[in-house]
Amino acid sequence: MKKIVLFLAVVTLSFSCSNDADDNDAMGSENRLVGTWVLTDLRIDSGVDSDDLDFAKEIVAFLQGIDCDLITFTFNEDGTVTSVDRASFISINVGMNGLDIPCPTESDTENSIWSLEGNQLTFINENLEEETITIAFEGDNTLIIAGEDIDAQNFTGAGAIFTRQ
Known part of the structure; x- marks a missing residue:
């Protein structure tokens, strides 16, 4: 469970994905990123067998189903970004149902x-250090962040899917 919450929390501090760079040049990259992006899904590669990743995907899907935005990024034209992260505050209650x-x-x-x-x-990351990563777009409204770029040991084969709001 700690790995799942860690993955979701790290996503808020790290953007990365490897994908075809030509896709990113279709419209001005800076303009393409401006807007509000919400974590809407976790995509797990078909060859990956991980109960932790499967459980994380279920959590994201469940929270999306109750209109709960777990992680949100808002990129502004002036070069500022705000992230809102609820992942660190997830509580899972086990009951009779x-x-x-x-x-x-x-x-x-x-x-x-x-x-x-x-x-x-x-x-600028949480340690006040400049960090550069690779991001990828899928169409105009989907941003994918590769798990292996967040934590290669635990999240290889997963991609965090953010959708423009």
Whole structure:
């Protein structure tokens, strides 16, 4: 369970994915990223067999089903970004009817600055260090973050799917 929450929390601090760079150049990359992005799914590669990743996918799907935005990024045209992360506050209750996962009412909010050249996103991380990662778009409204770029040991084969709101 700690790995799942860690994965979801790390997603808020790290954006990365490897994908075809040509996809990112179809429209101005900077303009393409501007807007609000919400974690809507976890995609697990078909060859990966991981109960932890499967459980994390179920948690995200359940929370989306009750209109709970677990992780949100808002990229502004002025180069600022705000992240709202509820992942650290997930509680799973076991009862007679099975698992209950209420939408967390608490969240961590972080503000930073960002720039994007092609598919290379640079931002200031939680340690106040500049970090550059690769992001990928799938169409105009989907941003995918590869798990192996977040934590290769635990999350290889998963992708965090963010949808533009």
